[in-house]
Structures are given as C-alpha cells and as structure tokens.
Amino acid sequence: MDKKNIKKIEKEMKLANEGLPEKERSLFSDVRPTSVTPLNKYLEKFLNWARAESLWFLGFGTGCGAIELRPLMTSRYDVFRYGIAPRPTPRQSSVFIIGGYASMKTVKRIVRSYEQMQGPKFVIALGSCTINGGMYYDSYNTINRIDHYIPVDVYIAGCMPRPESLIAGFNKLKEKIKAGECDGMNKYAENFDWYKKNQKRVIKDWNMPDFNW
Template sequence: MKDELKKRIVKGPDGFEFEVDPINDYYCDAAPKVHPPVYVKIVEDLFNWARSESIWILGFGTGCGAIEMRPLMTPRFDAYRFGVQWRPTPRQSNLFIISGYLSVKTLKRVIRSYEQMQSPKYVMGLGSCTINGGMYWDSYNTIKRLDQYLPVDLYVAGCMPRPEALLKGFDDLKKIIRAGKAEGANLYAENFDWYKANQKKVIQDWDMPDYNW
C-alpha cells in the first residue's frame, strides 16, 4: 500500500496531533442502490421514452473502435438527429461505450469512470474484443469478457464495427430502454459483490475510491 494511504499520526499547525486513516476517511465502500421503476406505469413509460431520446455518450477509446466513433458526428451520419451527443465527463453521461480491448490497467480507469456516472446508465461493448478478447484472446494483460466486470446492456460485434453498425446499436438500445429492460445499473447494484470480486481478482493495486453513493 502507498504511504499516503496508511494510517498515521499527523501534527497540525497548532501542534495538536491527530490520527488520519485515508482508507476509511476518504474512500467509500458503500454499494450502489437499486432504482425501482415509478409505480405509475404511464409515468415510467414517459421517463423511458425521454431517456431513450437523450443518449449522452462517454466514449472510452480503449482500442481500434475509437476511430469508428468519430464519423458519427459528421454530416454524413449526423448522430445528433437521434438525440445522441458526446459529453466530456462521466457525471454528464448515461451511455458508456467501451470501444475495443481492455488491458488490466485500463480496466481500473473504466470501472472508476462507470461508478461516477449517475443512474440510470447503460454500457455498450463495441467490437469482438469486449465479447471474447478478439485477436488478443490469449494475451496475459487483457480481459476477455467485459460483462464479468461491468454490466453490458448491448454488444455491437465486429472487428471493428462500422459507424452504420453503431447507429443500429443506438436504435436497438433505444428500444431496450423504452421497453424498460435496460437494467444494467440495477444488475450492477444487485450483484455488486460478485462484480467487485471479479474486478479485484485482476486488479492487484486497488488504490482508488468507490463512487457508489
């Protein structure tokens, strides 16, 4: 463990000594909460329709798929007309696109970004690498199945999928959201211990907070 994370005695400017425990003081071990649907079905249907028409993307360019996401916002494909737009931070986004293979080191940052997103949130796995490891299936330093570490609402297969396939993926995701079946965030909350155990199994230096409040 890094020295700055260890429990220690600190002396303040006034000479008073006190104990600090960064792990307990600054890191949150709280599990995410399950968000049940609204009791009135017509209201929940309205919410789901609004969510499906407001796809705000956090794109994590982990591999080859990043180059295929850029043309989506050009005049040729114009994803804006479908209510799709890119956001700069996790807390402004509701769709997380993992675009390619994931190394163990990158997985740590991906988890951290996902846990900063507000629910309801969705995950799209882009390319074969997120499904079965793709061409890196036998690498010692890449994960093979994204859904063992984060809940995946939709996969877009291919190596790599073209922008047209991405647009079809957005359309399919919208249908899932409208039907009230995009339950990835709740699945993560319900099976939090299982996901966290899988994450910590491959990430050895777990020096990061859990953003699940």
C-alpha cells in the same frame, strides 16, 4: 432482530476500502450502491422514452474502437439527429461505449468512470474483443469478457464494426430502453460483490475506493 445484530450487519455491509491507505479511508464513502425501484408504470414509461431519445455517451476512447466514434459526430453519419451526443464527463453521460479490447489498466478506468455515471446508465460493448477477447483472446494483459466487470446492455460484434453498425446498436439500445429492459445499474448494485471480486482479480494495484461515486 435485536439492535446488536442490526449494527453488526450494518458494519459488515460497509465497504472496507482496503486499497486505500489507512488515513485516507475516512475521506471516501463506504456505502454500497443500492438498487432503485422504478416509479409508477406510466411515469417510468415516459421517462424511459426521454432517456431513449436523449442518449449522451461518454466521449472516452477505451480502445481502438473509439476511432469509430469520431465519424459518428461529423457530417457523414451525424448521430445528433437521433438525439445522441457526446459528453466529456461521466457525471452527465448515460451511455458508456467500451471501444474494443480493454487492458488491465483500462479496466480500472472503465470501472471508475462507470461507477461515477449517474443512473440509469447503459453500456454498449463495441467489437469482438469485448465479447470473447477477439484477437487478444490469449493476451496476458487484456480481459476477455467485459460483462464480467460491468453489466452490458448491447453488444456490437465485428472487428472493426463500422459506424453504421454503431448506429444500429444505438437504435437497438433505444428499443430496449423503451421496453424497460435496460436495468444495468440495479443489476450492478444487486451483484455488487460478484463484480467487485472479478474486478479485483484482474486489477492488481487497487488503490481506489471500493465504490467510486
């Protein structure tokens, strides 16, 4: 391929950031996420073990299910003994718990926070609302399936699931990570256009960069 074509493709690959005003576009990155190939077999296995044993979840409550996160941290359920801890900033956390229904406004924040998390990152969808809409299946301002907007690793069904089932979900996530099956970050990068299309369909006031990092 000649240089002209390569340049043309590079230009097409860049993110337009059309939601931003013209003068602000240069302040934000226009690079798309790329998928990362895992390291060699044994090193990756060791790191996966460490990732599974030290799960820092994002302490955001994105729905009513977030009420179940508080008992987890206190003495009754004490989730710290499994190496799980809350973290107040998306930059440092590796697990995002979608706490139940996600309204259109919350989806915007979920996408923003999810993209700011550093990979490998995992998503636990908590409650029936994240699977098929639950009791909000015909609501005008909630989404029905969260996995149309970000990749999900573990679902916990129920309305509300109790903290025990959350712990069971965490343990399932640990098994999956150790088996090397949680590759949501690469999945997101590979199907980036599809996810963006879905996100932009529900988020009407898109005034952020196309990829928030």
